[in-house]
Amino acid sequence: MPSPAQQIRAPLLWLLLPMMAGLAAAKVWPPPAAGLTLVLLGALGLAGVALGAAWFDRPRAAMPALVGAAALAGFALLHLREPRLHTGETRPPREITVTLLVTDIFGSAAGARSLGGLGEVVVAGDLDRELVGQRVYFSAIRRISVGPRREGGYEVRGVLEPLARDGAQDGFNDYLANRGVRLRLTRAQFIRETSPPGRWAQFTAAGRARLDRILSHGLARHPSTASLYLAMLLGEKAELSPAQENAFMRSGTFHVFSVSGLHVGVIAGALGLLGRTLRLPRRLEVVVTLVVLWLYVQVTGTGTPAVRAYIMIAFLLSSQVFRLPGNALAALAASALVTLLREPLELFSTGFQMSYSVVAGLILLAGPLADHWQTRWQPFALKPRPEWRWWHDTIASGGRKVIAGVAGCWAAFLASAASGIGFFGVFSPGSLLANLIILPLSSLAIVAGFLSLLTGLIGLAPLSALFNAAAALIIIASDWLLRHGTELPGVYYPASFRAGWLAPAGMAGMTAVLLAGAAGRWRKRYGGFWPPVVLLFLLLVLGVRFG
Incomplete structure (x- = not known):
């Protein structure tokens, strides 16, 4: 049986971590005046040194060279993929007509006045040729626009301006910047469709509409529950009411809708x-x-x-x-x-940082912590095992499952606390209990939704409606628990970091502590399972402003 150290072995971290450092450096510093050629030559030279040292069995020389090569490669990669990263739009806001290839459409309520999304400029006027190939965010007025479709080409008129940073919109604008968007097209009108979406885009759009109909079957009289259900299965967060959104966000369980x-x-x-x-x-x-x-990911919008x-x-x-x-x-x-090789700017997105830090916490901490606690779970230690009856086994195995769930929620809480404060302005101690209850319920609802889709696609509409009803009951219970649970004192606190850099630094520091703890097998002489707790405590006391 492999040891714990072997079970967490991940050699790619020697490439991944320095490459992430190189990407971060590229986000801060522009390329050198001599260009990226020297950076690329340095990366190739260090890679050659690493290969040569490995060939002659010199690991102490190979590893530093490999780390340096990966860091330089990350620096060059971001600048090559985003050549305008450190150059902004210098021209003032102006009315413009361009042809956009729509790459993404953001969900919005049916009665909303405008529709937002992302597009790539494919045709521009003679005075705006530098815009071709650039990604822009558009906000189109519904009542005067042709309804855009993903992967379709459209002639669009609107006001082009640099991406603003105006305090209240910083979170959304950071999201856009981390998608490579530097410009926004506001008060836009989609004049006409210049090229229809491809066959695959039409297939996925039709598939999504059919999944929407299947999941809505039998829930017409319960629009609030249906909105939660569609948000949970298809990611349609625009259908959530403000009260529903706040309850899930404050309880630290909003991730079930992504x-x-x-x-x-x-x-x-x-x-x-x-x-x-x-x-x-x-x-x-x-x-x-x-x-x-893969089909599910494509149909739900390739988020x-x-x-x-x-x-x-x-x-x-x-x-x-x-x-x-x-x-x-x-x-x-x-x-x-x-x-990151596909999209280097993902490193700086909220979703990437939160998801990978939480999953790393679950892998590195939850399993060892659950094993540690479960060794102390001996409910019938004085009774010989052959004399156990069915209820002895049920209590013992049920306790082990609860312990594993608590360990997972604790690891996720430690890994996500900094990101919750930094990105959502909320510190949610109640997420420990909320996730312990809501995640199993959400998993059951997702399974019921999957069975509804499966039976609906093969024409068994009554069975599909039955599974929808089962999922609806689970969702109603979850919604009631969260709405009333978030009203209890101490479930969440408004909070913010004293400095913006503390959020990513806190996540990086927590991930480093978790990696070090797992590498040391969480031995007592290294502090056992306490170092992550101490780090979070110091962050809260020294770096967070509550209220």
Whole structure:
């Protein structure tokens, strides 16, 4: 049986961590005056040194060279992918007509006056040729616009201006900047469609509409519950009421509405169980699971959190099928590396930082902590095991499951506290209990939704309505618990960091402490499981302003 140290072995961290440092440096500093050629040559030279040292079995020389090569490569990668990163729009706001390829449409309520999204400029006038290829955020007036569709081309007229930073909008503008957007097109009018979406985009749009109809079947009289259900299964957060949104955000459970690791993981588990029930060969089961998950990610809008979760699960399942020496941390590192190679600016997004720090906490801390606590769970230690009856086994196994859940919630709380304060302005001690209750309920609702989609797609509408009703009951219970739970004192506190850099620094520091603790197997001589707690305490006391 492998040791704990072997189970968390992830060699890709030697590439991932220095590359992340290089990306962070590139976000702060522009490329050198001599250009990126010297940076690339330095990266290649250090990579050659690392290969040569490895060939001659000199690890002490190979590792520093490899780390330096990865850092320089990360620095060059971001500047090559985002050449306008340190150059802003110098021209004043002006009315302009361009042709946009719509790449994303943000959800909005049906009665909203405007519709927002992202697009890429494909055609511009002679005086604006530098705009071609740039990504822009648009806010279009519904009543005078042609309804845009993802992947469609449109002639658009509006006011072009630099992305503003005006305090109240900093969070959204940071999100846009981390998507490579530097310009916004406001008061826009979509005049006409110049090119329709491709066949695949039309297929995924039709698929999403059909999934929406299946999940809404039988819930027409319960619009509030249906909005939570659609938000949970398809990520349609625009359907949430302000009261629903506040209750889930203050309780630290808003992540259930982002199609991400929870959704993809639960559906992957359900597909695996279905494959084993049908006695499919293991490799065929994995192929079917990955294909169905990929379709689900595409139909729900290819959200970045869902893509990240899909990549991680793909690595993990592939390592199991092909019997490679993989583990959850190695899959997480591979997923992060592929994600950053695809889109380097993801490193600075709230979703990337929160999701990877929380999953790292679950992998590094939750399992060892649960094992540590479970060794002390001996409810019938004085009774010989052959004399146990069914209720003895039920209490013992149930206690172990509760302990594992508490350990997971505690690890997620420690890993996410800094991001909750920094990005949402809320410190939620109540998230410990809320996640312990809401996550199992949400998982049941997601499984019921998956079964509803499965039966609905094969034409079994009555069964689909039955599963929708079961999910609705679970959601009603969750909504009631959170609405009343967040009214209790001490569940959440408005909070903010005294300096903006403390949020990413706190997350990075917590992840480093978790990595160090796991590498030391959480031995008592290194502080046991207390260093993450001490770090969070210091952050709260020295760096956070409450109220």
